[in-house]
Amino acid sequence: MRNRVQRLALPLSATLTAVVVAGCGTGGSDGEATGDPLTMGITDKVTAVDPAAGYDVGSWIVFNNVFQSLLSFPKGATKPEPEAAESCKFTDEASKTFDCTLRGGLKFSNGEALTSEDVKFSFERTIKINDENGPAVLLDSIKTIDTPSPERVVFHLKYSDATFPMKIASGAGSIVDHTQYPADKLRSDSKATGSGPYKLDSYEAGKEAVFSVNGDYQGSAEIRNSGMTMKFFGDEPTLKKAVEDGSVDLAYRGLDSADIASLQSSSIAGDTGIQVVEGTGAEVQHLVFNLEDPVVGNKAVRRAVAYLIDRKAFIRDVYQRTASPLYSIVPAGITGHNTAFFDRYGEGGDTAGAQAALTQAGITDKVSFTLWATPVRFGPGTVAELKAIAKQLNDSGLFDVDVKTTDADQYAKDIEAGKYAVYVRGWVPDYPDPDNFTAPFFGDGNVLGNNYVNKKITGELLPRTAAEAGRAATSADFEDLQNMVADDVPIIPLWQGKQYVVSRDNINGLEWTLDPSTVFRFWEIQKGASNS
Numbered sequence: 001m002r003n004r005v006q007r008l009a010l011p012l013s014a015t016l017t018a019v020v021v022a023g024c025g026t027g028g029s030d031g032e033a034t035g036d037p038l039t040m041g042i043t044d045k046v047t048a049v050d051p052a053a054g055y056d057v058g059s060w061i062v063f064n065n066v067f068q069s070l071l072s073f074p075k076g077a078t079k080p081e082p083e084a085a086e087s088c089k090f091t092d093e094a095s096k097t098f099d100c101t102l103r104g105g106l107k108f109s110n111g112e113a114l115t116s117e118d119v120k121f122s123f124e125r126t127i128k129i130n131d132e133n134g135p136a137v138l139l140d141s142i143k144t145i146d147t148p149s150p151e152r153v154v155f156h157l158k159y160s161d162a163t164f165p166m167k168i169a170s171g172a173g174s175i176v177d178h179t180q181y182p183a184d185k186l187r188s189d190s191k192a193t194g195s196g197p198y199k200l201d202s203y204e205a206g207k208e209a210v211f212s213v214n215g216d217y218q219g220s221a222e223i224r225n226s227g228m229t230m231k232f233f234g235d236e237p238t239l240k241k242a243v244e245d246g247s248v249d250l251a252y253r254g255l256d257s258a259d260i261a262s263l264q265s266s267s268i269a270g271d272t273g274i275q276v277v278e279g280t281g282a283e284v285q286h287l288v289f290n291l292e293d294p295v296v297g298n299k300a301v302r303r304a305v306a307y308l309i310d311r312k313a314f315i316r317d318v319y320q321r322t323a324s325p326l327y328s329i330v331p332a333g334i335t336g337h338n339t340a341f342f343d344r345y346g347e348g349g350d351t352a353g354a355q356a357a358l359t360q361a362g363i364t365d366k367v368s369f370t371l372w373a374t375p376v377r378f379g380p381g382t383v384a385e386l387k388a389i390a391k392q393l394n395d396s397g398l399f400d401v402d403v404k405t406t407d408a409d410q411y412a413k414d415i416e417a418g419k420y421a422v423y424v425r426g427w428v429p430d431y432p433d434p435d436n437f438t439a440p441f442f443g444d445g446n447v448l449g450n451n452y453v454n455k456k457i458t459g460e461l462l463p464r465t466a467a468e469a470g471r472a473a474t475s476a477d478f479e480d481l482q483n484m485v486a487d488d489v490p491i492i493p494l495w496q497g498k499q500y501v502v503s504r505d506n507i508n509g510l511e512w513t514l515d516p517s518t519v520f521r522f523w524e525i526q527k528g529a530s531n532s
Contacts (some may be wrong), residue, residue, distance in 0.1 A: 043254025051174035087381035160467035278515020300361030310348030336478030
């Protein structure tokens with residue numbers, strides 16, 4: 001599960017309020033450029049332009065726009081639909097054989113035809129290279145790949161994996177030209193050859209990536225601009241200034257709540273030509289308990305904490321309402337979401353409930369432990385958030401809790417070594433399915449490192465949901481799973497993030513780039529007339 005750590009949540013962009021602007025304009029799926037080029041600013045790094053290596057937000061922005069996958073997530077949807085494929089389906093009840101037929105006329109940006117040979121090569125290459133910073137972990141279920149014809153590819157899986165369509169609709173499913181990429185190592189020339197809506201014209205690490213429309217593109221995207229330049233900024237103030245002075249058209253991620261508040265105030269005043277666009281997000285944050293710790297290993301202590309944590313208070317005071325309270329491990333907007341923690345413990349601040357839980361367990365003295373965080377990895381507000389939580393616990397008179405921090409590398413090592421009693425974890429999903437919010441945390445070899453094992457979850461619920469191709473039919477099992485977690489309290493869900501883009505007020509279509517799929521769609525964005 002090592003590579004899943006690469007997708008753990010990065011800093012949350014924040015705002016006070018938001019304005020959503022309707023997209024407009026026309027486009028087509030034949031790669032025709034129909035609008036002005038755009039420039040976006042971002043503070044996330046692009047660690048790779050080779051899809052066998054990148055497993056971070058910045059790199060996947062490149063992959064989602066330059067490469068095609070067999071399936072993709074339509075705007076606003078959590079169910080993948082055909083993209084490079086004309087059709088795909090499981091051909092067995094166990095969800096172990098997945099059969100796809102390609103669209104006709106597919107070409108890479110160099111004019112070469114895309115066939116099933118390229119699809120097979122791309123998946124086998126990622127698996128073989130198994131880069132430590134790459135997405136090979138998402139393709140773990142693949143056993144063999146057959147290509148009965150140039151238009152057909154059949155995946156045979158090692159085990160039931162009904163989430164396989166979602167996994168290959170992500171950046172992990174990017175299809176490359178087999179003549180342009182080595183089979184057993186990464187491409188080293190900072191170039192990319194894909195069949196997606198855009199071509200990567202140039203890439204200079206830490207500075208910029210320049211994209212133009214791929215005239216050979218055949219797919220579902222309707223392209224509303226003639227290109228995009230991504231400029232990489234090393235700090236938030238510089239990115240904020242770039243939006244204000246118009247040197248970038250839009251900024252995605254990387255602006256903290258103070259920056260957004262300032263820009264929003266200017267927008268309301270109507271004198272800067274700035275807008276703030278909000279979209280649904282699926283980034284989550286949890287408080288994690290080490291069940292082998294002598295203090296929080298006691299379920300009564302964990303339940304008392306659950307009764308006391310007031311999410312609304314720190315979301316208001318620390319995050320300025322740029323996130324939503326999360327009362328279960330599966331976030332809102334994802335199949336099977338419920339409010340298990342709210343139903344059992346309420347909305348927080350329940351000192352009587354916390355005291356009753358402790359008293360019933362024979363605990364009469366103040367409970368002491370440390371909340372651990374790393375100050376950058378999970379966002380600039382994380383430490384302030386944990387201090388707010390510690391104050392809530394201490395103000396009850398039942399706890400004596402402090403907060404400590406360390407750098408990200410040491411933090412990961414200490415968690416693995418079991419040194420922390422309570423610590424924070426964030427998560428950015430690979431795909432918008434309840435499996436991606438449960439199996440990584442509670443399945444075999446999970447990423448939490450907190451020694452929690454529930455045999456019904458690992459032996460019954462997760463395997464059964466993994467075999468169910470009809471994802472809506474998994475809701476009851478995932479609700480049971482969420483209720484079990486609320487009862488055992490190995491973690492406490494804290495918040496679900498929102499997504500924001502700050503842009504000039506003549507930029508349209510941004511709302512179609514912000515949804516739980518986390519796909520940032522260049523092709524939906526268009527310059528129009530200024531609204532100021």
